[in-house]
Each structure stands twice: as C-alpha cells, then as structure tokens.
Amino acid sequence: MTQSRSVLRVAVLAPLRGLFDYLPPLECSPADYAVGMRVRVPFGRSTRVGVVLRCGARPSVAEERLKPVLEVLDDGRPLPADLLDLVEWAADYYHHPLGDAFATALPAALRAGRRRAEPGGYRWRLTCAGSAVDASAFARAPRQAALLRLLNGHLQGMASDAPVFPRGALATLRRLEAKGWVERRPDDPYVTAEPAQDPPLPLNPAQRCAVAAVLGSEGFGAFLLEGVTGSGKTEVYLHLVSDALSRGRQALVLLPEIGLTHQTVERFRKRLGVRVAVLHSALAERERLRAWCAARDGDAQVVIGTRSAVFVPMPRPGIFIVDEEHDLSFKQQDGFRYSGRDLAVMRARQAGVPVVLGSATPSLESLHNALRGRYQRLHLPERAGGARHPTVRVLDVRRQTLDSGLSQTLIEEIAHALSRGEQVLLFLNRRGYAPALLCHECGWVAACARCDALLTVHRRERRLRCHHCAAEQPLPAQCPACGGLDLQAAGQGTERLEQTLQERFPGRRVLRIDRDTTRRKHAFRDLLDQVHTGDADILVGTQMLAKGHHFPMVTLVGIVDADRGLFSADFRALERMAQLILQVAGRAGRAEKRGQVLIQTHHPEHPLLSPLITEGYAHFAEAALRERTQAGLPPDTSLALIRAEASGSELPRLFLEEAAAVGREMLPQGLHLFGPVPAPMERRAGRYRAQLLVQAARRSDLQRFLQAWVPRLDLVEKARRVRWSLDVDPMDLM
DNA sequence: AGCACGCCGACT
DNA sequence: GTCGGCGTGCTC
Numbered sequence: 001m002t003q004s005r006s007v008l009r010v011a012v013l014a015p016l017r018g019l020f021d022y023l024p025p026l027e028c029s030p031a032d033y034a035v036g037m038r039v040r041v042p043f044g045r046s047t048r049v050g051v052v053l054r055c056g057a058r059p060s061v062a063e064e065r066l067k068p069v070l071e072v073l074d075d076g077r078p079l080p081a082d083l084l085d086l087v088e089w090a091a092d093y094y095h096h097p098l099g100d101a102f103a104t105a106l107p108a109a110l111r112a113g114r115r116r117a118e119p120g121g122y123r124w125r126l127t128c129a130g131s132a133v134d135a136s137a138f139a140r141a142p143r144q145a146a147l148l149r150l151l152n153g154h155l156q157g158m159a160s161d162a163p164v165f166p167r168g169a170l171a172t173l174r175r176l177e178a179k180g181w182v183e184r185r186p187d188d189p190y191v192t193a194e195p196a197q198d199p200p201l202p203l204n205p206a207q208r209c210a211v212a213a214v215l216g217s218e219g220f221g222a223f224l225l226e227g228v229t230g231s232g233k234t235e236v237y238l239h240l241v242s243d244a245l246s247r248g249r250q251a252l253v254l255l256p257e258i259g260l261t262h263q264t265v266e267r268f269r270k271r272l273g274v275r276v277a278v279l280h281s282a283l284a285e286r287e288r289l290r291a292w293c294a295a296r297d298g299d300a301q302v303v304i305g306t307r308s309a310v311f312v313p314m315p316r317p318g319i320f321i322v323d324e325e326h327d328l329s330f331k332q333q334d335g336f337r338y339s340g341r342d343l344a345v346m347r348a349r350q351a352g353v354p355v356v357l358g359s360a361t362p363s364l365e366s367l368h369n370a371l372r373g374r375y376q377r378l379h380l381p382e383r384a385g386g387a388r389h390p391t392v393r394v395l396d397v398r399r400q401t402l403d404s405g406l407s408q409t410l411i412e413e414i415a416h417a418l419s420r421g422e423q424v425l426l427f428l429n430r431r432g433y434a435p436a437l438l439c440h441e442c443g444w445v446a447a448c449a450r451c452d453a454l455l456t457v458h459r460r461e462r463r464l465r466c467h468h469c470a471a472e473q474p475l476p477a478q479c480p481a482c483g484g485l486d487l488q489a490a491g492q493g494t495e496r497l498e499q500t501l502q503e504r505f506p507g508r509r510v511l512r513i514d515r516d517t518t519r520r521k522h523a524f525r526d527l528l529d530q531v532h533t534g535d536a537d538i539l540v541g542t543q544m545l546a547k548g549h550h551f552p553m554v555t556l557v558g559i560v561d562a563d564r565g566l567f568s569a570d571f572r573a574l575e576r577m578a579q580l581i582l583q584v585a586g587r588a589g590r591a592e593k594r595g596q597v598l599i600q601t602h603h604p605e606h607p608l609l610s611p612l613i614t615e616g617y618a619h620f621a622e623a624a625l626r627e628r629t630q631a632g633l634p635p636d637t638s639l640a641l642i643r644a645e646a647s648g649s650e651l652p653r654l655f656l657e658e659a660a661a662v663g664r665e666m667l668p669q670g671l672h673l674f675g676p677v678p679a680p681m682e683r684r685a686g687r688y689r690a691q692l693l694v695q696a697a698r699r700s701d702l703q704r705f706l707q708a709w710v711p712r713l714d715l716v717e718k719a720r721r722v723r724w725s726l727d728v729d730p731m732d733l734m
Numbered sequence: 735a736g737c738a739c740g741c742c743g744a745c746t
Numbered sequence: 747g748t749c750g751g752c753g754t755g756c757t758c
Contacts (some may be wrong), residue, residue: 010758015735020758044757045737100735720754732757 002339011099017078036078040070049113080313095710104336105311109289123156130181145171192614196273210378211239217354223357224370227380229586233358249318253304258547279305307340320348325357331731361579368635390588390595396604404500405492417556425539427584428560431514432456433496434489441484450686457489469685513541546583557588559599569680572617638699644724645689652690671696
C-alpha cells in the first residue's frame with residue numbers, strides 16, 4: 001500500500017513558521033473533523049493544541065513521519081470561518097507564524113486545550129412556563145419538584161456551580177430544560193440585557209449627516225469621523241449600532257486601553273438595552289471566554305473591547321467602530337504585532353459592512369487614506385451644547401526665568417483662574433520628581449546599570465528608578481563617585497511640579513495624576529471623583545489626563561513642556577505631541593466658561609507648531625503629511641522594521657548585517673534597506689538592541705519582498721543566537 | 735518556544 | 747571520574 005493518504009494540515013500553537021501534517025484521529029470518520037477545529041496533536045516530545053486548516057491535503061513529508069491527531073477538541077465545533085480568514089490574513093500581512101497568530105487571537109482558555117473549553121459558568125432559571133408549573137403536583141418526580149421549588153425562590157437564576165444544587169442535579173435540570181420549564185443563561189452581568197433606560201438624544205445636522213452617510217453605504221465602506229472632544233461622536237456610534245441591531249446584526253466597538261471604562265460600557269448598555277459583551281485585559285479568563293462565546297453564538301449583540309477584541313467571532317456583523325483611532329494602543333507592541341484598527345478595516349471589508357474610525361485628532365495614516373479616497377471623511381465641527389473652543393496661546397519661554405519649569409506668565413494665569421474659583425490642569429508628560437540626579441562637586445550622574453538611560457528621582461519614596469527596566473535603588477545621600485554631599489535633582493517631573501505648585505499656592509489643593517499616584521486599585525477613579533466634586537484646584541498629570549475624561553470646571557490648561565515632542569528621534573513624536581496637546585486642550589472650558597490653553601515652548605516659530613495653534617489640527621496634519629512625504633516616511637511610504645537583541649552588542653549587528661546582505665540580493669526597485677543601526681537606546685534591561693529598516697514606496701511591493709525575505713531570515717546563521725522580530729507598519733523606530 | 739543530544743570545564 | 751554549561755537541531 002503505497003498510495004498517499006490524505007492528511008490534516010494543522011497550524012500548531014507554537015512560534016514556528018510552517019504548518020504540520022497529521023493523520024486523522026484514529027477511529028474517526030471524515031465527518032468527525034473539519035477545517036477550523038481545534039485539535040490536540042503530538043508535537044516533538046509533548047503535545048500541543050492546533051487548528052485544522054485543511055482536510056484532505058497531500059502530505060508534505062514522508063508518510064512514516066506522520067502521526068495521528070490525538071483528539072478533536074470542542075466536541076468538533078470548528079472556529080468560525082470569519083475568524084479563520086482574518087487570522088490567516090493577518091499572519092500573512094504581518095509575516096508572523098500562523099500558529100502563534102492563532103495563539104494571540106484566541107482567548108487563553110482555548111489556547112490551553114482542555115477537552116471542553118466552553119465556559120462552565122451559566123445560570124439556571126425558570127422560564128415563564130416553568131414558573132406557572134405547580135411543583136407540589138410532582139409526587140412522582142421529587143427531584144424535579146425540588147429543583148423547581150429551589151429556582152422559584154431564586155427567580156434571577158442560580159449559578160450552575162452553586163453549592164445548593166444537589167449532586168446529580170445537572171441531569172434533572174436537563175430534563176426540565178427539555179420540557180421548557182427551565183433555561184440556562186450565560187452567567188455574566190455584562191451579557192445580561194436590561195431594558196433601554198436612556199432615550200436616544202436628538203442629533204444635530206452634522207451628526208445626522210454622518211449617520212446618513214454610513215447607513216447609505218452599500219456593503220463595505222470605511223469612514224473617518226472627525227470630531228473634536230464633545231462634538232458627539234459617541235452619539236453617532238450609538239445611532240449606527242442601534243441601526244445594526246434593528247436589522248438583527250451585531251456591532252463591534254474597539255476602544256483604546258485607557259478609554260474602555262465602566263462608564264463607556266454602561267452608556268451603551270443603558271441606551272441600547274441589549275446584551276453587551278466586554279473584552280479587555282483585566283478580565284478573568286473565564287469571563288473572557290464567556291464573552292467570546294456569547295459573541296460567537298450571537299447572544300451578545302454588541303461587543304466592546306480593546307485591541308484583541310478585533311478577533312472575536314460574530315455570526316452576523318453589521319458595523320465596526322474604532323474610537324480614538326489614532327491611539328497607539330491599537331498596535332500590539334510585542335509578539336504578533338498587529339494593528340487592531342487596521343484589522344478592523346480588513347474585517348469590515350471581508351464582512352461587507354461599514355467601518356467607522358473616529359477621532360478628534362486622526363492619525364496621519366487615516367488622513368492619508370481619506371485624501372486618497374479610500375476612506376470617506378465625515379466632520380462633526382461643533383461642540384454639542386454650544387461650548388466654545390478654548391483660546392490657545394504660545395508662551396515663548398526663551399530667556400525667561402522658570403520656576404520648576406513654570407514661566408511667570410503661566411504662574412500668573414494660574415493665580416487668576418484660581419481666584420475666579422476655577423480649576424487648572426497642567427500637563428507634563430514625565431513622571432517622577434526629576435529625570436536626573438547629578439553631583440554638583442564632580443559631575444557624576446545617576447545612570448541605570450542595565451540601560452542607556454538616567455535614573456529618575458522619586459523624592460517622596462526616596463528612590464531612584466529606571467523608567468525603562470525594573471531597576472531601582474535608594475536615593476543616595478552622597479555622591480558614590482566623590483563622596484560629595486551636594487546632589488541635585490535636575491529637570492522637571494510631575495512630582496516636582498506638584499510640590500512647586502503646592503508651595504506657590506498654599507492652601508490650594510494640588511492633585512497629581514500619573515502612573516505613580518494611580519497604582520492602587522480604584523485610585524484613578526477616586527482622584528477623578530475628587531476633581532469632579534470640586535475637591536481639587538490644580539491637576540498635574542501625564543498623558544493619563546489627556547484621554548477621555550471631562551473636567552468641566554477646568555478653564556486653564558498649561559502644557560508645561562511642548563519641546564520634547566518637537567525634536568525627537570521618533571518621527572511620530574510630533575504627531576503624538578500635537579494629538580496630546582489637542583486632547584488635553586479638549587479638557588478645558590466646557591459649558592458656559594471659555595477655556596484657555598497655554599503652551600510653553602522654546603520654539604514658538606516651529607514650522608508645525610504654529611499651524612497647529614493658529615489654524616488647528618487639520619492644517620497641522622496637512623503640513624506634517626507634506627513633511628513626511630519629503631522625508632520618505634509613512635504614510636507616504638510603507639515601513640517594516642527588523643529588531644534584534646542579545647546579551648552582547650555584537651550579535652544583533654552581525655545577524656542584521658547578514659539579513660541585510662540576503663535582502664540586498666533580492667531587493668527590488670523602489671525598496672531600500674537602512675541599517676543595521678543600534679536602537680535609539682541601545683542597551684535596555686541588560687540587552688543590546690539593533691534594527692534594520694525596510695522602506696518601500698508601495699505597500700504591495702513591501703509585502704512581496706517580505707514574503708520572499710522573511711522565510712530566509714530563519715536560515716541566517718546568527719538567527720538562533722539573537723532574539724529577532726519583524727514589525728510591519730511600526731509605530732515607533734525605537 | 736521547548737526539549738534532547740553532545741561535547742568541554744570545576745567539583746563531590 | 748561525573749554534573750552541567752549552552753550551541754545545534756528538530757518538532758508533521
């Protein structure tokens with residue numbers, strides 16, 4: 001018998017390129033397995049979970065090497081086709097091993113491969129018919145009668161693993177279920193529907209126009225919804241989602257990590273009155289799986305989640321929404337480096353439904369796509385409720401005396417606002433007391449032993465910390481180099497700013513909001529509560545303050561240091577600074593009081609800062625796009641970055657040199673390789689890092705090149721001795 | 735990624 | 747004499 005048997009081609013959940021062939025499970029007929037099924041397979045000396053991608057393939061290795069699949073998981077229930085398509089497309093686009101892409105895209109519970117990975121938790125409760133049954137008439141079925149009585153006492157239902165259920169209750173409950181007297185519901189507060197409480201708000205003309213444009217799109221269509229803070233983007237989303245629901249479709253809403261709050265979810269639930277599944281990183285695995293299953297089964301009509309929720313299967317998608325689409329947290333920064341935003345667009349295309357990207361400060365990528373006609377632009381110009389835009393003023397701090405980074409003008413304006421009983425917000429994107437500690441005697445500076453970085457002074461905790469690795473140490477009392485006692489903290493951090501303001505404005509309550517003051521659970525919420533009850537006069541904070549939260553009593557916003565974004569090694573720093581400035585500015589002056597934004601800079605004449613101030617984000621973006629085009633940077637070109645790291649500085653360079661040599665041999669016209677060069681911070685957490693950049697005028701050319709090049713990188717001699725990764729469409733070149 | 739095999743240094 | 751360092755190869 002030499003004829004070749006047909007085999008199953010499996011993506012094994014391991015970080016390996018290539019697929020693996022297996023014989024069908026023993027004693028199984030072809031009806032028992034199909035594409036999309038999760039299987040357990042022997043792999044090397046252990047076993048792994050894999051996903052069947054093809055049935056009936058001809059084996060790619062000698063038959064005697066083939067082993068049979070050990071078991072079919074999920075009772076033979078395959079992963080939905082939309083999920084398979086999306087993950088395969090994404091693994092292809094990002095040139096990432098397919099098995100690892102599945103491992104990232106699936107909830108961890110499905111990665112692990114327990115025999116049945118359906119969520120165990122659900123509730124039993126009486127149906128209408130069941131509550132009408134007279135249990136005492138069931139003398140011949142005492143167990144059923146007992147359970148009916150039990151559930152009658154808990155009309156909201158009983159968790160299936162509740163200890164009050166007697167042993168063997170499951171069989172009895174199933175019998176009752178078959179009679180239609182009891183039912184099981186997912187045991188998840190976020191999946192339970194409540195009647196809609198909030199009525200829809202009336203739309204203004206711009207909102208109506210936006211809604212109409214999206215509803216009028218036939219099949220796939222991508223829309224860029226531009227609206228300043230408070231212009232009512234969420235209201236547009238709600239109308240679109242509501243329309244999808246009315247057609248029996250589901251909706252997927254992606255939010256940045258920091259934007260997905262309990263309030264956001266509640267707003268959707270209360271308005272729509274449907275089952276909303278929530279997916280974010282803080283979820284327990286069981287809850288995550290439950291939400292995933294609820295979406296897959298169509299039980300959850302709306303799915304709200306962060307980046308990874310883009311992989312949640314839905315049988316009837318009707319609309320995709322990505323809010324704050326410019327936010328960097330949509331791009332995964334390690335492992336499978338996908339963009340949740342870009343995949344949402346791809347997914348909408350595959351599903352043939354519209355996708356809406358919303359932002360007050362759209363990414364240059366999305367604006368570029370809009371200018372090319374790939375996305376349709378929708379504007380929401382006005383602030384709902386008629387609040388006026390804040391005035392923006394640049395404070396030239398050259399030759400000014402600064403007190404902990406604050407100019408005299410800014411201090412005076414703070415005093416004015418406070419005397420009017422208003423709140424002030426100061427933005428400084430650097431936490432800690434000071435970014436450096438130096439010896440006034442000998443010039444020694446406190447540097448991290450494992451990174452090319454200085455240690456940050458944390459004065460209250462009396463510690464020096466590295467913000468790039470876990471290193472920390474007590475604040476020294478004297479210079480370790482010369483023994484000098486005059487150690488000085490140099491530069492400004494939020495902690496120092498807080499202290500200075502406290503001294504400057506005694507009796508005023510200064511609140512600092514950064515990663516250090518919000519580490520405790522609920523600390524962020526508590527601080528926000530204080531702000532809202534008026535229990536704070538001055539807010540000092542990092543970018544945490546910029547995202548999503550409204551401070552109606554703030555009338556003055558100060559950007560303490562705009563310069564760092566103007567001249568950074570990272571080509572996106574300026575765009576990010578502009579977005580941050582506008583996001584922070586959006587916190588000021590709601591309702592009746594007009595806000596004021598003051599931006600401190602040493603470069604008031606910066607060619608991109610002034611259009612931002614005087615003419616707004618759209619003009620800034622146009623100018624920034626022109627500059628990117630001239631520099632050959634995205635979105636005008638497409639980039640891919642290979643990063644390599646090792647414990648010595650030689651290996652990453654050698655590997656990348658070899659990789660570049662291989663690449664140059666096959667490099668088509670219009671593509672360029674730059675590097676290898678050391679990463680901007682070469683040493684980080686004791687590892688040396690280098691990188692190699694690929695630039696292409698056209699995305700498709702880049703893709704074709706990567707397709708040929710990346711598989712050959714595994715064969716490069718040094719490849720095994722470094723840790724390397726490929727980043728397609730990198731968000732930073734760090 | 736794991737895991738084993740394999741060939742060279744410091745220890746009971 | 748062995749325990750163990752991590753370089754190399756393989757996983758259908």
